[in-house]
Amino acid sequence: MTRDDALRSDAQDPLAPLREQFALPEGKIYLDGNSLGAQPKATPERVRRAIEQEWGTDLIESWNKAGWIDAPRRLGDRLAPLIGARSGEVLVADSTSINLYKVLHAALSLQQGQRKKVVSERSNFPTDLYIADSVVRAHGGELVLVDSPDEIPALLDEHCAVLMLTHVHYRTGRMHDMALLTRWAQQAGALTVWDLAHSAGAVPVDLLGAAADFAVGCGYKYLNGGPGAPAFVWVHPRHLGQSFQPLMGWLGHESPFAFTPNYRPAVGIQQYQCGTPVVLSLAALECGLAVFEQAQALGGMAALRRKSLALTDAFMAEVEARVPQARIVTPREHAFRGSQVSLALNAPLEDAAYAVMQALIARGVVGDYRAGDPARLDAEPHLLRFGFTPLYTRFVDVHDAVTQLADVLAREAWRAPEFQKKNKVT
């Protein structure tokens, strides 16, 4: 792919106008939307209005007039189509970790102590494992971790209460077959909990089609809700009213403003709310979701998926052609690929990944680094992660990013002292 080829692809891209919805900084190629999505141009004005009009002028009246009280479900309704859920099934609230805590407790409570094993991947995003650890402790259960997805089927037995997976892996970008694994789990009598942190807004998700049980996900990655945006939680309608979650706060009560001393859970997904909604951050997330509604007219998630695969295909091909020092960790097969590409560096550069990423960032190509554990069975490598957000990433960005990566490695620009110190938190 020449640079002109890339520019031609961009010119022919039906989704290209969506990039105009984002305030991307000049001179940066931002390939880290899988960590923090870019800022929609509409966000500052929407949040200003929430602050000055809804809060500043209308004050307490906005709980009714501006619909603050319903915001978690209203945003959930707007998010639902992106994950194959229906209106009334999704709630936007709290963090992914806290929502995971709710649904894992709910799932284990549904198993009524008959099954107590939670199965997951050892390389799952750590907060998922920490939260699962906490929940299995509370239920006297056990967290069983596999080193490879291939080990999962054998663990779906009569002791397995829950199969908890992150749909698209945060390190490798590998995507699980949600429908298949859900079916296998349910055939064994287990329930499924899906973490959609790297899926929602990135790849088509069909929770109802897969008949999944529970899902949670993140508002600040591909949904572009802003740093620390509230997360979401989905529960299959068959479990609503049956399952119990222990963060029994007043806004999960069937009648919070009756101020009764006894908890009676609300009907439906509202029961998964706990405290007061974070109104200002919800207003920001609204703008992220609105872009997907604009994308609907241009083909929606199916079109976004086509572009995402074209971008990651192109990136992989360019890396293979131009960066002999790197190898591709993310699956080539489309069915197993999310919307990111992770690279590892070949010997003798295995440990240079951090410095290489810093050198790239200094040149305006923003991806991120994730340390691996070479001592593990699978000799987990250090990774360069590149996220491709079809809403705003261009083919020319793919081309230019690889040019910079090839140059950083060819010139050994990453050896400069300022790129060595691991003092960054992300």
Added chain:
Amino acid sequence: MTRDDALRSDAQDPLAPLREQFALPEGKIYLDGNSLGAQPKATPERVRRAIEQEWGTDLIESWNKAGWIDAPRRLGDRLAPLIGARSGEVLVADSTSINLYKVLHAALSLQQGQRKKVVSERSNFPTDLYIADSVVRAHGGELVLVDSPDEIPALLDEHCAVLMLTHVHYRTGRMHDMALLTRWAQQAGALTVWDLAHSAGAVPVDLLGAAADFAVGCGYKYLNGGPGAPAFVWVHPRHLGQSFQPLMGWLGHESPFAFTPNYRPAVGIQQYQCGTPVVLSLAALECGLAVFEQAQALGGMAALRRKSLALTDAFMAEVEARVPQARIVTPREHAFRGSQVSLALNAPLEDAAYAVMQALIARGVVGDYRAGDPARLDAEPHLLRFGFTPLYTRFVDVHDAVTQLADVLAREAWRAPEFQKKNKVT
């Protein structure tokens, strides 16, 4: 107090300049800062900067450059002086309900199953009771509720694990003697959990002076952090590293960016963090805390308390002199009074409180209504609540609010049909 007297008091008020820090709407007398604090004028610009500069331009770099990652502790350090805590002891995160869940679990874990009873007030804010109910279920314990504070001492026995109280009562504005009750509880071997939702920024609080054990509180009431602002949590240093809280998220890990599969709690209050900080809402709360730093030069919480008592004294005196249909529910004794005054209506108007409040709001006097349960032992009345925020409430507001209240009752303006329907959530 004539209106001129009130204006004279305002002219002599050393704290009067602080009102200029708030964007209060013209023509409203806002006496509901105990529910939602007013908007600091600095907030829109601060949040705009967080959106456009920190997020939009600097993107992922802001986790380091703008200090997003430390914001929960940085804000905690700024909040600490308002509650008698030290730097490093307070974390701003999640909701009050969720923080209460953390500390109640921590407190019960410290009791190691030897004591399992949590004592609280039946009329405590419901979310506190719901969360306590959830936590005692998890520990096989019991929630014991008193109808009057007088019953508390008898319950502080060898079975009592935790005394959980809201320092200033949300309905009555009655304030507990934190130091005394903490001493009594601890003498009996119990731990104390204080909800400071109606205290932080409203009355002086001295957690360390009282040697309290745990505290939580709200960011959107007297701290003026904005609707749904993150809440805070404090743990006495003697319990840090000893206590266990079950919302074990990645940012409570001692080394979150090592991405290890096993949870190791961070040292200190950081262990009470769970997920990613809600950055935009934290930026708004910063502006609320900044006003208290300005107040420091004018006498700080001691001066704010003097003014708060002068305001509530004046309001009580005016109501007594001019509103024979109402009686004062909030304690007259300063030592037992927060920064609000609650009124009940005398027979035969007991049930008119909702309509009276709506009529007041229609005239620009904004308080709120809290339904009571007349069937209770103490015949809990319906209440008109008025919050007095010494940062921005004036003596002339007190005077004019009572004038309107007296007029609404004298003319029976509250009987208009539009004030009858209870369709508001707050």
